Amino acid sequence: MELVTSLPADTPLSEVDTRIRRIEALGFDTVHISETLRDPFASCALAAEHSTTLTIRTSMVVAFPRSPMVTAYAAWDLANFSGGRFQLGIASQVRGNIVGRYSTPWTDPVAQLGDYAGALRAIFAAFQCGAPLDYHGTHYEFTRLQPYFNPGPLDVPAPEIWMGGVGPRMCTLAGAVADGFVAHPTGSHPVSLTEQVLPALRAGADSAGRTAGRPRIIVVPKVITGPDATAVAQDREARRAEMAFLYSTPAYRGTLDRLGFAKIADDLSAAAQAKDWGKLPALLNNEVLDALVPQGTYAELPAVLRSWYSGVCDGISLDLPVDPDADPEFRAMLSTVRGIYPGPS
Numbered sequence: 001m002e003l004v005t006s007l008p009a010d011t012p013l014s015e016v017d018t019r020i021r022r023i024e025a026l027g028f029d030t031v032h033i034s035e036t037l038r039d040p041f042a043s044c045a046l047a048a049e050h051s052t053t054l055t056i057r058t059s060m061v062v063a064f065p066r067s068p069m070v071t072a073y074a075a076w077d078l079a080n081f082s083g084g085r086f087q088l089g090i091a092s093q094v095r096g097n098i099v100g101r102y103s104t105p106w107t108d109p110v111a112q113l114g115d116y117a118g119a120l121r122a123i124f125a126a127f128q129c130g131a132p133l134d135y136h137g138t139h140y141e142f143t144r145l146q147p148y149f150n151p152g153p154l155d156v157p158a159p160e161i162w163m164g165g166v167g168p169r170m171c172t173l174a175g176a177v178a179d180g181f182v183a184h185p186t187g188s189h190p191v192s193l194t195e196q197v198l199p200a201l202r203a204g205a206d207s208a209g210r211t212a213g214r215p216r217i218i219v220v221p222k223v224i225t226g227p228d229a230t231a232v233a234q235d236r237e238a239r240r241a242e243m244a245f246l247y248s249t250p251a252y253r254g255t256l257d258r259l260g261f262a263k264i265a266d267d268l269s270a271a272a273q274a275k276d277w278g279k280l281p282a283l284l285n286n287e288v289l290d291a292l293v294p295q296g297t298y299a300e301l302p303a304v305l306r307s308w309y310s311g312v313c314d315g316i317s318l319d320l321p322v323d324p325d326a327d328p329e330f331r332a333m334l335s336t337v338r339g340i341y342p343g344p345s
């Protein structure tokens with residue numbers, strides 16, 4: 001079981017070194033670096049500099065505002081600098097952010113992201129072998145890469161390309177073209193994994209004739225946990241607010257529908273539409289929260305996660321303890337969680 005955590009999104013560049021060393025010392029295999037508040041590639045470079053064993057994966061770089069060539073240069077440098085420990089996660093984001101926050105056109109995100117990945121692989125191949133770049137896709141064309149602009153080959157493998165997504169088409173695309181898949185928090189429930197995500201990944205892999213099978217899958221369940229019952233109760237309220245906000249996005253309501261909470265999904269969306277953000281947490285009542293999120297103390301959590309995720313994923317993302325004094329107990333818990341296996345076939 002691959003153990004993953006996320007670098008907190010608010011981490012300033014001046015604190016990346018301290019937090020990355022803590023993540024590595026806790027025993028994580030991989031750190032996810034998001035694109036929310038900061039440029040992800042700058043944080044990835046610092047993460048590579050201040051770690052020795054961690055895989056550093058963007059989860060996720062927002063693809064469409066960047067040319068694939070711009071992304072390829074950054075990924076190539078990070079793969080080289082990290083000694084092959086960098087993996088490139090790319091995603092479409094949602095229309096509102098792409099159009100309203102990035103001022104970038106939105107057409108067919110699934111087809112465009114697939115073409116983006118194809119362009120990246122073509123550019124990586126040109127970097128590695130020096131052959132002429134001649135890529136013609138549905139959204140991108142690349143026909144010019146003079147030797148002056150070619151960074152040259154790596155002594156490590158080219159970066160893996162990972163994807164994330166929620167809908168069946170995006171999951172099917174990832175199955176066809178990605179090396180790995182990070183499930184969205186709202187798609188990390190076992191019901192959504194078994195009914196939608198895993199079948200779509202397998203279908204995509206089969207359609208592409210992938211002999212190695214479907215991509216590896218990491219779940220991000222936003223677990224409620226802590227060293228004792230008091231800490232769990234405190235974390236519960238923070239998670240309630242976070243999950244209510246996430247599920248208020250109509251595109252993310254699928255798990256609520258599958259679990260029989262369509263009315264809750266409607267109410268969350270209506271409150272978000274009205275910009276009544278303060279109303280959201282109360283709509284996610286205890287019954288719904290218990291059904292959505294695994295929870296328990298550090299001592300209880302390995303058994304809880306085994307019951308939820310054995311056989312449906314290859315890795316799991318868990319947040320860092322809020323209190324560093326809890327690190328020794330958390331580290332011991334991680335060691336036990338690592339034994340959750342086997343993953344899906």
